[in-house]
Amino acid sequence: MCGITGLIHLSGLSIDPTLLLGMNLAIKHRGSDDQGVFIDLDIGLSNRRLHIIGEKNEGHQPMHFKERYHFVFNGTLYNYKALAEKLKAQNIPVHTSSDTEIAFIWLIHFGLNNLSEWEGMYSFIFYDSQDKVVWIRRDTLGIKPLYYALLNGYLAVASETKSFFHFPDWSFEVDNEKILLFLTTGEREIKGDPFWKKAKPVPTGCTLQLNYTLGRRFKWKILNDADSKPDESPTQIETLSFKEATLQGKFILEKAVLSHVNGIGPLGFSLSGGLDSSLIFSLYKYFQPQCIPLAISYAEIENKEINVLKNHFTADYYSIPIPSFEQFQDTHKEVVLLSEGPLPGPNAIYHFNIYAIAKQLGVKIMLSGQGADELFLGYPGFLTSYWKDLYVNKKYTNLLSEVIHTALTRTDLYKPLLQFLKNKKHGRIDKKNISLSDLRDNTLIDSNLPYLLHAEDRHSLANNIESRVPFLDSQILAFARKLPASYSINQGKQKWILRAIGEDLLPESILNNYSKKGFPAKMPEPNQREKMAFLSDLKEFISQDSHFFLPTREPIQLFHQYPALAWRIYSLQKWLKIYNIQAT
Known part of the structure; x- marks a missing residue:
């Protein structure tokens, strides 16, 4: 896990090394274990490293091979050992335990082919100094950030936009439209797009490629992946019964959780008592009962569910008190600076504090439940969209069953339920509205998830911790997208298949609790x-x-x-x- 930067003079002139060094210094909080800088006339690369996988003396970046290839990488490849075996099967020597070096060797020998075999989260810059080709890339979901800006004749690339602030051409300009959206909805980082006018996110699921043209000028283009989107064909899952799909989902989730715990140092979990974090925690404890992870929660939300977890699973449990208003405001400023934007709610500060405490306790890896609500239709808006899909497709019996059971069991959904029934009565259900599958993709790629991943990245790395998201494993992503909606929503029960997966692991008080759990949502009471x-x-x-x-x-x-x-x-x-x- 690292912070990376790249600086390319688009006219082929020598770069100003002070600009590159300034870019690297701006993200020093992303890695305290090592750093490196490389300059080749018109191109420069730099890195700040947080050591998580491999030997301490391995993984130094930028990496180099035969003075031709150069590489910086941010993230983790969970299947790096399997990738190493595939390289060896092709008689390609591998003498490293570093996932970064394996990624580098893979690109040298295979290029951009078969990147779908990489299981992990990443962003990278790869430079071939002989052919004068640069590849800039992020993982398919954009779990790891990467931004670019055109400044002073350069293409500047970095893990955080603060690496651009010292350029003479930089200005802190924002669009009113983005501020208006934030004020009215609390949304930001739509499609990963920051507030700044002059910075853009590197697109996901494709490669930004730069080549020299005549006159030693760089020309850039986007190479789209044939395999950049998960297979949307539903044929495999549609043929499975709910019980069979549950068994398959449990196997895939178990595999994802176990692959996400490799690395050095203590492992940590943040617990809210909700389904997602509890399921990840329980699966880990089921397979690693002898291991004692750290589990952190807030004293204010230490409810029945968290106390039940304490009785079920052995771990080092830590309760955090709510900070004073003064402490809260000090952290508010720190997180705004990290986040490079205003915060949608006070819970962002409570989230940051979890990582600050985890750092004090020596945690190096934290597992997060992000992605479960988006993939398995956990937000209330999904339920309304599901009712509309049933109505549009004339599945009236199923719709009636859903409405009745929701009315009887989900008091938290009375308002959207009554609004749906009112719209139905007056014929105001728009059949052209966004479909349920499109709504899920929207929350994954456009609206909800990008900011949540942004916060995970900033809050964890500022505290020398790598945050990992098992629910966003590529196999779980493909599995969830192929599920019939009725496997995720059943009789008002959202994330139904996740509840079935956790049936033998979690207490009923968690499985049957449908209210959203999370960190405290209100700021401390001011004097x-x-x-x-x-x-x-x-x-x-x-x-x-x-x-x-x-x-x-x-x-x-x-x-x-x-x-x-x-x-x-x-x-x-x-x-x-x-x-x-x-x-x-």
Whole structure:
């Protein structure tokens, strides 16, 4: 796990080494174990390394081979041992335990062919100095970040956009549209796109390739993968019964969890008492009962479910107290700087604190439950879309069953259920609305997941920890996308197949709890002075000649009646002041 940067002069001139060194310095928090810089006239690469896999003396970056090939890599290949065996079967020598070196050897000998065999999360820059070709790439889901910017005649590439801030051409310009979307919905990093006008994410599922043209100028193009999207054919899973699919899913998830725990140092889990993190935790303990991982939770949410986990599984359990408002605000600024943008909610700060405590406890790898809600239709919006699909496809018996059971068992969904029934009564169900499968892909690629992965990456690496997401294993992704919707939603029960997978592992209080679990969602209670400072920031935003719509222009009403919006304004104000941003 690392931070990487690349600097390429598009006119073939020698690069300014101080620019590359500045890029590397800006992401020093991403790796404290090693660093390296390489410059070849018009191209430079750099790396900050966090040592997780392989021997300490292996994996130094940038890597070089025969003075021709050069490479920087961020991420982890979970099946690196299997890849090494495939290389050996082709009589390609492998003398390393570093997954980064195996990735490098693979690219040297196979090029971009068969990258679908890589199981992991990654971004990389590969440079062939003889043919003057550069490959820039991220994993298919964009678990690992990589951004680019065109500045001062360069193509600059980096794991975080803060590596661009020292360029003379850089400016902290943002679009009003992105701020408006953030204020109204809390969404950011749509398709991984940052707030900044001048920075863009490297696209996923393809390779950005640069080649020399006549006159020693670089020309770039995007190489699309034939295998960049998972197979969407449903034939395999449709023929399986629910029980057979559950057994297959359990096998795939077990394999993913076990592959995600390789590495050095103690292993950690953050527990909310919800299904996703509890299932990952229980599967690990089932196969590694002798191992004692660290399990971290907040004292405020130490509910019946977490206490049941404590009784079921042996681990080192740590409870974190809620910070004071003053401590919370100090961390708020730190996380805004890390995140390079305002925070959608206070839970982002609680999430960061989990990693800060894990660092103090010596944890090097944390397993996260991110991706389960997106893949297995866990958000309330999926249920509404499922009802609409049943209605449009005239599956009225199934629809009636779903509506009745939801009404009887899901009090948390009364509001969307009543709205759906009202729309049905008045004939307002739009048959052209986004389908359930498209909605899932939207949450995976466009809206929900990109920011969640962004936060996992920033919060973990700032604390010298590698965060891993077993639910986003490529085999689980392919499995989930082929499932019939009725295997994920059944009689109002969302993530139904995950609950079936956990039936022999988890207590009923977790399996049968459908309310969303998570870190604390509210900021600590401020004292009067702190509250007045908060209201002052709201008032300052309201007093500006702003065209953003607000439900009220009274700060005290915003604070009490619209707390989510008040928080977003408050965090936005903090971000705008830190960077002296002028929205345009």
